[in-house]
Amino acid sequence: MSRALTHSVKLGRDRSSSPIFDKFVIVPILACAYVEIILPLLITTDAGTLVGGMWTAAQQKIMMAPRLENKIFWPAMASISVIWAVRNWSRLTLPPHIVCLFAYLAFAGASIAWSFNPEVSFIRFVQQAMIITSIVLPALLAARTADMMRGVFLCFAFALILNVFFVLDQNPMIPEIGRKAYAGYFTFKGELGHSAAFALLLSLHEILYPGWRRRFGVIVIAVAIYLVVLSDSNGSLGLALLAPLLAGITLFIGKKLRVSPAIVLVPIPVFYTVLSYIVGNLINRISWHVYGNYDLSGRVFIWDFANLEIARKPLLGWGYQSFWLSGPDAPSITDAPAWIKDMPNAHNGYLDTMVDMGYVGFALLVIFLVATLHAIGRVADREPSRAWHLLTLALFVILTNFVETGWMHNYDILWVMFVVVAAEIGRYCQHFPSVVSEPMRRGLVIAGRRPGLVRPEGIGKLGQFQKRRM
Numbered sequence: 001m002s003r004a005l006t007h008s009v010k011l012g013r014d015r016s017s018s019p020i021f022d023k024f025v026i027v028p029i030l031a032c033a034y035v036e037i038i039l040p041l042l043i044t045t046d047a048g049t050l051v052g053g054m055w056t057a058a059q060q061k062i063m064m065a066p067r068l069e070n071k072i073f074w075p076a077m078a079s080i081s082v083i084w085a086v087r088n089w090s091r092l093t094l095p096p097h098i099v100c101l102f103a104y105l106a107f108a109g110a111s112i113a114w115s116f117n118p119e120v121s122f123i124r125f126v127q128q129a130m131i132i133t134s135i136v137l138p139a140l141l142a143a144r145t146a147d148m149m150r151g152v153f154l155c156f157a158f159a160l161i162l163n164v165f166f167v168l169d170q171n172p173m174i175p176e177i178g179r180k181a182y183a184g185y186f187t188f189k190g191e192l193g194h195s196a197a198f199a200l201l202l203s204l205h206e207i208l209y210p211g212w213r214r215r216f217g218v219i220v221i222a223v224a225i226y227l228v229v230l231s232d233s234n235g236s237l238g239l240a241l242l243a244p245l246l247a248g249i250t251l252f253i254g255k256k257l258r259v260s261p262a263i264v265l266v267p268i269p270v271f272y273t274v275l276s277y278i279v280g281n282l283i284n285r286i287s288w289h290v291y292g293n294y295d296l297s298g299r300v301f302i303w304d305f306a307n308l309e310i311a312r313k314p315l316l317g318w319g320y321q322s323f324w325l326s327g328p329d330a331p332s333i334t335d336a337p338a339w340i341k342d343m344p345n346a347h348n349g350y351l352d353t354m355v356d357m358g359y360v361g362f363a364l365l366v367i368f369l370v371a372t373l374h375a376i377g378r379v380a381d382r383e384p385s386r387a388w389h390l391l392t393l394a395l396f397v398i399l400t401n402f403v404e405t406g407w408m409h410n411y412d413i414l415w416v417m418f419v420v421v422a423a424e425i426g427r428y429c430q431h432f433p434s435v436v437s438e439p440m441r442r443g444l445v446i447a448g449r450r451p452g453l454v455r456p457e458g459i460g461k462l463g464q465f466q467k468r469r470m
Helices: 002-016 023-047 058-065 068-089 094-112 118-141 146-167 189-206 212-230 234-257 261-265 265-281 283-293 301-314 338-344 349-382 382-401 414-430 456-469
Strands: 443-447 450-454
Touching: 023 068, 023 118, 023 189, 023 414, 068 118, 068 382, 094 118, 094 349, 094 414, 094 450, 118 301, 146 189, 146 212, 146 414, 189 212, 189 234, 189 382, 189 414, 234 349, 234 382, 261 265, 261 349, 301 338, 301 349, 338 450, 349 382, 349 414, 382 414
Parallel strands: none
Antiparallel strands: 443 450
16 A cells, blocks of 8 residues: 555656646746847847948947837736736745845835936836846746746747848958857847857757757757857857856765855855966956957956946945946946947946946845855755756856846846746745655656656655555
């Protein structure tokens, strides 16, 4: 009787852990599709084709102008998300790292009070609040067995295949270093590089599954490498190769030492600082190997200017997104030298956070990142492969933000994907399976087409308990 009951419990867990369709994941997937496919296609259609490998001033104005689609799509998605949250309030719980995300967002809203341009800050803050709401709330309401990341992968795979046709019928851009680069249907070659890199990283998880998912994943990896090379995004390619390796090493060390991934990763910036002091000009050496120049394609000059502006308002910053592109009298226009006046950001997410919200905002960002990495450690205790996948995506965004701006920056795909990862972590953490309440030794059982973690001793005791009752 006990063996029969144990077998039935295993079958019940196998069936409950199989992927199901859940309406709550539709909105986060639509958010990714809008940012990754719909909006770039609309912008490119309006702006037209490149002229001599560059965008004209009129085309740039079209790309930067407020769009009616944003005023319709994000309010609609946010409204649906809030309605779902209100109707299912008893099911909604906020994990600690999501609380940190909302604290980071709340401080951005508070910075409107001292913003250089309060009107611009308010508009951009409301848009950011709708983006976060549209992703986080529905994802937390979804069942643990709903495979949201597969939908995100299919979104990026479709975008990748679509970009192939654009690249084949496109004149290349000519960067300052003289190499040809393609942007696909995006407005900048780096965006194609980020898109292809995300598709590659998402495919790594797909190839863990047998059958058509593995075969399609391999195809997407090949196309992703092809496009990231054509986009001349060496940084994206390098970080896409580094992130899975670093994630695997981090989880391995964390498991052996029984510490959080956040603690394992702390020595890296310390080691970099010490090595920079010993070697000297380390960033310039890295720049030469990655970008073919010694100044990170001019980024170091932008960073020097950003650091000067941070020093002027170090504690609270200039206000959320009121420094860059906030009018003809913006500090980035009046204070910046030469070509830096035309920059949309500092090309460094951490510096831009300090420019916008000072050291207080930067501290809140760091707390959010550390809490998110720590939460991945909880996922690793149950499903190591899922944790590796999520940590890979998170590390790619964290590392990319050292050379690009993505933290809470409009609807940048870097930020949207990190919010998706944070929401996926929160969704999974609040639905951990539990067969018995007392801690038991866990064993690995191959159940169906995907591995799952069960507690054989706990199940056995449950069977004995039921037998005594019978």
